[in-house]
Amino acid sequence: MSLPLIRLMQLVSPALPVGAYTYSQGLEWVVDTGAVKTEAQVGEWIGDALAGAFGRYELPLLARLMVAWQQGDKAAVGELNAQCLASRETSELRAETVQMGYSLVRLLVDLPAFRDLPAFRDLPGWVERLRALHEPVFPTVWAAAAVAWGVAPEPALNGYAWAWIENQVMAAVKAVPLGQAAGQRLLSTLAEAVPARVAEALSLPPEAWCNFQPGLAIASSQHEVQYSRLFRS
Structure with missing residues (x-):
């Protein structure tokens, strides 16, 4: 039981070299406009996304991707990957998941320290299936690693x-x-909502998934033309 937990810590670590720290997913734009400028407002913005597009679309998608990888269902993996791409409403959000997916594929496939782990040999054909995907998105690749590592x-x-x-x-x-x-207060408060969101995601049928969050789409669109910025989304 301990090794899968350690591997999970590796997958969620900020040190994982996939470039996640370079993206804000529209948050930088709402800060720039002054709409979000306090700790409470930041918590509300992130909490709304957790309850909305992230919690009701990306998390259940990830759960279904794990099942597809575990069952060796190549068609389902491809379909879910395409659905994830289609759900990205702006060029920045799309580029983010494609770039992070590409970086994680390179990490898993090209580095012997990852590629030759016995766990990956227990997920037959995972390298070929990842390489065969057109623009593998981050949740798809992340799910493969999680399944392979047990x-x-x-x-x-x-x-x-x-x-x-x-x-x-x-x-x-x-x-x-x-x-x-x-930052630590925000993390503590926001973390309290995660177990309920995960429980819902594990049982939510695909017809109930929903990524409708117009505020996020508008913020991301506006960020694309923001004059000065720190983040790529």
Whole structure:
């Protein structure tokens, strides 16, 4: 049980070289406009995304991707990957998941320290299936790694959600800016909502998935033409 937990910690670590820290997912634009400028407002923005597009679309998609990888269902993996791409409403959000997916594929496929791990040999054909995908997105590649390393779906989704929250909070700490203590308060508060979101994601049928979040789409679109910025989305 300990090794899958350690592998999960590796997958959610900010040290994972996929470039997550360079993205704010529209948060930088709402900060620039003055709509989000306090700790409470940051918490509301991130909390809304957790309850909305991230919690009701990306998390259940990730859960279904893990099942598809575990069952060796190549068609389902490809279809879910395409659905994830289609759900990205702006060029920045699309570029983000494609770039992070590409970086994680390179890490898993090209580095012997990852490629030759016995766990990956227990997921037959994973290298070929990843390479065969047209523009593998980050959740697709991340799900493959989690399954190969024996991480169960519930802790996997909890870890994935935590990594997303942490990245959003750290973006706010830089962009607002906020102090480190404020960042920790936000992390503590936002983390309380994760177990319920994960439980819902594990049982939510595809017809109930929803990425409708116009505020996020508008913020991302406006960020594309923002004059001065720190982040890539």
